[in-house]
Amino acid sequence: MALERTFAIVKPDAVKDGHVGEIITAIEQSGMAIRGLKRVQLTPAICKGFYHEHVSKGFYQELEDFMTEGPVVMMCLEGDGAILKWRDLMGATNPANAEGGTLRKRFGANIGRNATHGSDKPESAAFELSYFFNAFELG
Ligand code: DAT
Ligand code: MG
Numbered sequence: 001m002a003l004e005r006t007f008a009i010v011k012p013d014a015v016k017d018g019h020v021g022e023i024i025t026a027i028e029q030s031g032m033a034i035r036g037l038k039r040v041q042l043t044p045a046i047c048k049g050f051y052h053e054h055v056s057k058g059f060y061q062e063l064e065d066f067m068t069e070g071p072v073v074m075m076c077l078e079g080d081g082a083i084l085k086w087r088d089l090m091g092a093t094n095p096a097n098a099e100g101g102t103l104r105k106r107f108g109a110n111i112g113r114n115a116t117h118g119s120d121k122p123e124s125a126a127f128e129l130s131y132f133f134n135a136f137e138l139g
Contacts, residue, residue, distance in 0.1 A: 001081040005035065005138075007128035008077050008086055009117035012070035015039075019107045020073050023116065026103060027077060030089055036076035036129075036138040042068050050131055062112055076129055076138050083125055086118040 010023050027034060042050075047064045054060050077086055091102025095114055098105040108114035119125035129138070 003078065003080060004082040004122065004125070005076055005078045005129060006083045006086050006125045007117075007119045007132070008075040010073040010075075011113070011115055011117060012066060012068075012072055013109065013113045014103075014107045014115040015073055016070050017107065019115070023103055023107070026089060027075070027086075030079070030085060032077045032079035032082055032085060034075055035078045036133050037073065038133075038137070039071050039073045040132075041071050044068055050128065059112070066112055074132055076133055083119055083122060087120065090116045090118050 008027075010020050014020065014023065024034070044064055047067050048055055051060070051063060051067075054063060079085060089103060091098030091104040091108075093104070093114060094111040095104045095108030096110070098108070103116050104114045107116075119128050
């Protein structure tokens with residue numbers, strides 16, 4: 001498997017509920033390395049750029065309201081097959097459909113408030129990492 005980097009967010013629900021530590025523990029136990037990490041407050045404009053694929057969708061405003069309601073913790077994760085590995089660790093978009101033990105099953109409430117974000121493919125990972133991290137922030 002190829003060494004990959006992916007982009008992860010602990011969303012406002014999971015930050016507010018105090019699950020940052022448990023999520024970082026799950027990442028460390030998976031064998032992936034955290035190459036960048038910061039806590040930020042997203043704005044509507046920044047959210048629109050990040051979720052440009054979804055801006056025209058019916059659920060977008062709900063998504064933006066949620067993602068800007070409080071701080072998030074974002075990370076660059078690195079490892080063999082990290083993109084799929086992190087998606088597997090998160091579980092399905094809708095926590096109701098997520099496998100037991102996944103982060104969205106453990107910490108997500110519903111499809112809107114689902115605790116974590118992960119890039120879905122190499123092109124998204126490259127865009128999302130460069131959107132939020134400067135090169136010097138990724139060790
Ligand atoms: P994922 O985050 O699993 O990549 P996505 O890219 O399809 O899922 O959607 C991005 C986020 O938008 C998702 O994590 C939660 C929200 N979302 C998606 N579909 C939704 C819906 N039908 N209703 C409300 N929120 C939704
Ligand atoms: Mg997605």
